[in-house]
Amino acid sequence: MTLPSTLKPSPPLVSFHHNLRSLSPSRLSTAVSTSLPTLNVFSTLDVNTATDTLSSTLTTCLDNICPISSRPACTTPPSPWLSDDLREHQTDLRAAERRWWKSKDSADLGKYQFLLATFSDNFKSAKNSYYQNKINSTTDTRSLFRTFNTLLCPPPPPPDTSLTPDVFASFFTNKVTSISNTFSAPYSVKHLSPVCNSSVFMFSPLTDTEVSKLLLSNHPTTCSLDPIPSHLLQAISPSILPALTHLINTSLLTGTFPTTFKQARVTPLLKKPALNPTQIEYYRPVLSSHSWQKHLKGQFSIKSLPISHRTSCWMTISQALKVDTPPRLPCCLSLSR
Template sequence: MSAERKWRKSKEPADLGLYQSLLSSFSADFSFAKTQYYHTKINNSPDSRTLFKTFSALLCLPSPSPASDLTADDFASFFVKKTTTISSQFSAPLPFDHGQTPDTCSLPSFSLLSEDDVSKVMSSNHPTTCPLDPIPTHLLQAISPSVVPTLTHIINSSFITGTFPAVFKACITPLLKKPTLNPALLDNYRPVSLLPFIDKTLEHVVCNQLSSFLTQNNLLDSNQ
């Protein structure tokens, strides 16, 4: 605290460097102490019940949604109506000029991936975890050598068959904009798309290939 007060008073780069160094050291010590605490707690768990309770706390499971009489149909109708209202505010698209010569380039199929390609995509993606993920994403990335062969087969099979795996599809869930809002009012909710990490990996691969094709053939709109 004294280092922070000194920097805020002097605004000197040297004082800022000292403050950041102390802050980094404190953060590292705190993380190490937390790791050691849970390591000891897990190793010394007297029974499975205590062990699962510890893991549940580590996974930071989302709190249950507030009680409400609203149904899935209520949310679906509300958000469809809201989307329609927003769309109606835009002007109609310009008519297509039939005198234009259509571009003959096409993308007949996606390129199959190697295990190295999939491994690079998995490691480059930010390790965010959603409730649809069976295990924390950072743990999945840690054991990626064991799952990459299977994941590569799934992605390539999706490309060959032109089918997106149903289990990878996003789940749309309504969440309160603020915890203090009335859960009985539809206006207080916003739709949130929950994407499993493996789904993001497949979408990332498709996006890379599509973007490359559109860029090489100058097919992107100038405003895109």
């Protein structure tokens, strides 16, 4: 005697998204301009408070105008070569298959086999035509390599459900610790006296024009940690330029990196598609950081030093970096706090 199973079927996967196709950038820009504090109030905030205020305002305005909706998650990506005629043919094929399973008639079997052979030929022909047209029309080398990579290297199988985020975190932490332990303790080195007597310098503040150029020149790549997608941020940039300029200048002048930007998302990926996905040592961590970090990168002029000190200091920096450029310093030197 066997008891019936009491296990409940797993619920269907659901994905959440914003319907950005129906979103008007001008409406979002107006909402952000209205919700943000005035520049006089915003300029009194510290770096972390200003960053959180700007991020929460952008997220709230996007959620109010374009609420998050749910839909069943697609387990397999859609086939771009599957036209409406092929979908209709596929529907007829499934109906013929169900009809044959019920009747077990040889006539229904013959019709089902005929539809199956026809659909298979049309499907292969449509797929070949799609990739031929895509390869012939591609002029970018990167896009062409990506197309061949999808054909020659299929996506890896999903990882084992026993590999939880805590397991990955512990594995990668222990791996870093074991690698660090293999190095010997560093030798104590006496600090050399600096060549430059003056160590006072400051970055020249950025203008709205420079921040706008920096914002629009970056490729609109989006991370899941971003308050809004990067292409929307570029579209509404005029409404947030004063706040973003104050945020960048305050971060550079105070040497404080926003705490929000120190977070990152780590995704474990298989090193090779043919490896066993159940073995945790075959994974490598891939980090995706906040895309706003790009807006804090660049080079800014030194304008607080006299000409004599500026020249001597820059000669020392140029010799260390082995570059012959105007007196500029990488902004990452001030973001150590």
